[in-house]
Amino acid sequence: MNIVLAPIAGVIALLFALYLSNKISKADAGTDRMKEIASYIHEGAMAFLMREYKSLSIFIIVVFLVLGFFINWLTALCFIFGALFSILAGFFGMQVATKANVRTANAARTGQNKALEIAFSGGAVMGMSVVGLGLLGVGALYMIFKDANIVTGFGLGASSIALFARVGGGIYTKAADVGADLVGKVEAGIPEDDPRNPAVIADNVGDNVGDVAGMGADLFESYVGSIISALSLGAIVFNDNKGIIFPLILAAVGIISSIIGSLFVKGDENSNPQKALKNGTYVSSILVIIASAILSKTVFGDYKAFFAITAGLIVGVLIGQFTEMYTSADYSHVKKIAKQSETGPATTIISGLAVGMYSAVLPVVFIAFATILAFFIMGGYGSSQNVLAGLYGISLAALGMLSTTGMTVAVDAYGPIADNAGGIAEMSELPKEVRKITDTLDSVGNTTAAIGKGFAIGSAALTALALFASYSQAVQLKAIDLLNPMTLVGLLIGGVLPYFFGALAMEAVGKAANHMIEEVRRQFKSIPGLMEGKAKPDYKTCVDISTAAALKEMVLPGVLAVVVPLLVGLLLGAEALGGLLAGALVSGVLVAILMANAGGAWDNAKKYIETGEHGGKGSFAHKAAVVGDTVGDPFKDTAGPAMNILIKLMTIVSLVFAPLFAKFGGILLNLIK
């Protein structure tokens, strides 16, 4: 087998994305009013991306120079490619998502099935762009440089963009959302997505920049990171290039499986769209499992790699299930929160936090379980070669979980497109039946979004674990020993970073939302005829507020995530940095799960009450549940997801700068000694 198959599969994914994109473009965009509203969203989203990329260019150039001078220029070049490819994926995905939204709304005028197809195709463009550009980049760069260490630069590029896309996108979307809701729904008493609300366009743009571009960049990073980790370990474990061939071909197989799976996302007119989406996911997962068995036997002569891959894949699916269990109103946890809302917001918050805390237990135990399994199947204790093979097994488990990323992102990005379609239908005053179809699609999107979040956290954890193993090899540490106080100190500092990071993100949302609230109030007061629908609000100012806030507030967390591991590595040494990475991993994963699931559970408890339970809309319980939902917003969409990036980015920064730490690390430590 030739590794050229990897970039070829990448190109196939991109061609498929292009095909889907053309199909979407050809669909009718509906009435003039619909086109007008869609153009606002499109322009807002693209304007944000452009300004984001512009701000990022400074950061990219600085890191490029640092890499070039302190590591080497080839790694620096790979870094540029990683950043560019991530940007391209986000750009392409957003272009199409903001076309698919209005066409989904229009298709909903003829029926649910057609609308589902367009919304999912829109998501699939993002999915295929992510895996296509990811595998094309890693595959081609590895073929050119034949050195996994250099290709890590690509991963760093992907991670850097991911951080800003996730944190910036998260701040953007929640500032707009909270602003639109608090003043529009609560104060002015107009419905969600009402065109009179000045923040409504910003809110819809936010869905795209947060849930399409942000999520895409997050999984682009995980995807690339897991492949790179497998490459870097595979290169050491095996003398021939088996260890390289396997992950690259497996990723290629994953892409083809995702394409085939996406063809199975077809529903009947009245069936639940959730079923169609699940079909697609199951088909691609099963295809990957079968292919990995054949591939494992062909490349390694046994089925060990197959088991490691499958362990990762199954844990990924299980985490999705757990997430659904804790965040869907079909299960007891959300119902309990809804019940607790009867005694007011305090009990809503307490029970939601308790659910979030409980929900961390099983995913973490299963990640731990997959880690052990993969380690002992592929290698184990004994010779250092054996240990390395075990670590390689962990990277394969991560890769297994991420092999169907194309499909996962497609299902995930489908959500905000359906959400947008609903918004456009409302703002264009389309008939009730249309809104009903978009509502059905949207409610499915909420579940897939929650599952997607769980998957993103799980994959981030496994990827970070795999990259952590690569790091330990790169800095040539024999052990990262917890009996060494420096490791413990690293562990403590690493553990507290997600708290600092999370607090920053939540405060950023609070500040930005306050600006938005003031602006919306101002417009309601100062624009005559706005409430009567005779005058148009100034959408653009609201879009600008979210954009400016997101760009400003993402700087400090972004810089922190890069600078702290560098400082700790240089001052306290590679072992302390290892401790830091482990501490951040554990603490970050826990906080991320807590926040994502508490947020999702509050959201759905509110929706559950809105179906008429516990007094229904407007009741005392509903008001309490709204408080929970509002607290959950920055939890699940800003601070929580930012953790994924934090733990991966810090690990890959450490991996890329490993040569530096191996040589000069621990300046302060050497002084003390």
Place this chain on the structure above:
Amino acid sequence: MNIVLAPIAGVIALLFALYLSNKISKADAGTDRMKEIASYIHEGAMAFLMREYKSLSIFIIVVFLVLGFFINWLTALCFIFGALFSILAGFFGMQVATKANVRTANAARTGQNKALEIAFSGGAVMGMSVVGLGLLGVGALYMIFKDANIVTGFGLGASSIALFARVGGGIYTKAADVGADLVGKVEAGIPEDDPRNPAVIADNVGDNVGDVAGMGADLFESYVGSIISALSLGAIVFNDNKGIIFPLILAAVGIISSIIGSLFVKGDENSNPQKALKNGTYVSSILVIIASAILSKTVFGDYKAFFAITAGLIVGVLIGQFTEMYTSADYSHVKKIAKQSETGPATTIISGLAVGMYSAVLPVVFIAFATILAFFIMGGYGSSQNVLAGLYGISLAALGMLSTTGMTVAVDAYGPIADNAGGIAEMSELPKEVRKITDTLDSVGNTTAAIGKGFAIGSAALTALALFASYSQAVQLKAIDLLNPMTLVGLLIGGVLPYFFGALAMEAVGKAANHMIEEVRRQFKSIPGLMEGKAKPDYKTCVDISTAAALKEMVLPGVLAVVVPLLVGLLLGAEALGGLLAGALVSGVLVAILMANAGGAWDNAKKYIETGEHGGKGSFAHKAAVVGDTVGDPFKDTAGPAMNILIKLMTIVSLVFAPLFAKFGGILLNLIK
């Protein structure tokens, strides 16, 4: 120097406690009405303790037998002593605290200074009982058995009782508090501590069982744990018994310093009582620092130990300062939460959580800093002997922080006594001036309680770190290597335990509070003339509800904390268990700080608004702040403090059972291999 000085100092502390107790008993308990109310509280508290100890006896016997059969009978015997001494300290402290409360209220009729003296003396009895019984126990048992490993049994006994006292006490106090507040203050609109409220006695009992007995047992455990850790490491590091003499004598010095310091707690009639309490703390800290310099030079011939001790002591004081910074209304954080309350409960919660998360950063960094400092001053890298000396340094830092425990507990237990005094004054309808004095004393108590909580967490972290070092020696591990996936798995599982534990505790409070709410509502409805003050409520049923709930709900967390480390050690091995302890330490400390400080900040934001800011009592902002305060209650008084015990108890369980793990550990691991 002879180590017999240690138990002698312990006896001196107990004699001083006896002297103070007699002084308190002699003071006048006031009017018949006051005596009656005080007797309710006293009886409720003692009834709870008795029932708690009765339930615990089963647990104690089981663990005693397990220890005897699997470790040795001497350790098992020490375990019994540790449990008994902790029980004795709690019992004695509570006896006196529930006498001091009413006498403080009566003294407040003559003036603030006299009231402060009695309240503080009451706290000092608890403080002196803790350190007296702690040092007497450890010192005497070490003199008898001359084996630090055996004496660890004493630590395990102390820890076990602490767990139940803290968790049970925490559930008790918050169930009563929430029940009394929600129905009494919010629904019925009667003031705090109104005698018509059926839950009012349970609420006052709760202050004693949670903040006196629970806190005392927590610090008893830290105190004993830090001494034992220093003994067990000191015995290995030094050939002669220097390593033993130093910690024991230092603890003795700490007791004498605390006694002297307590004599400085004297205020003028109109001065701030906070100043008097701080004076006492500073005097005892300075005395310990001076004495440790002399002791260090005398025993070791240099000042290294002095620096390690001082590092711990200073970090302890600093953590107290940080806690004040984040939880007192004199600083910006609490003011910001109060301001955010203007936009409703959601923003109150978000900003409080952000403050809690921020507040974890500095304490953790300072703990890390003290750890490095102590390690490199006393030892460092190089020979294993040198590393051991460094670990001994860490245990000295912990001991340094805890050397003034007598004073810390005294200041801390003063709070609930003053709080109770206020309640008794209110219920006995004493004049307004009296209530004003008790209010002043109480508000100081709130600050000292917050600081005390910070100190308890910090000391738990350092003690657990020191015990962790002892554990690694006891299981004879050369490394606890994060590159070993078993360690990582342990780290992940350890990290999630505080989440599970916290969720259990918060749910327990919710359930118990619901029972209490129903009972209070029932009494208001069914007892004729109650609201008019013509009939008496049935206090006893409310006391019983809290008692039963606390005893029932503490079982699962208690058993978990003992069984999980045993299972992990036996199944996955000593290294995985090491990972688990480290993971639980990091995650537990962070959650504990977040919960304690967010809770404290919400509490004071509410009080700040009640002074008239942002609309004052009854305003929209005030209602939002009350939600924050209610969420904060189980945070700061139940789930948060339970973390301290969890991390210490799991570590000491691991330490005591180390011989078992060293021999039979890793059954499952060996099967996989």
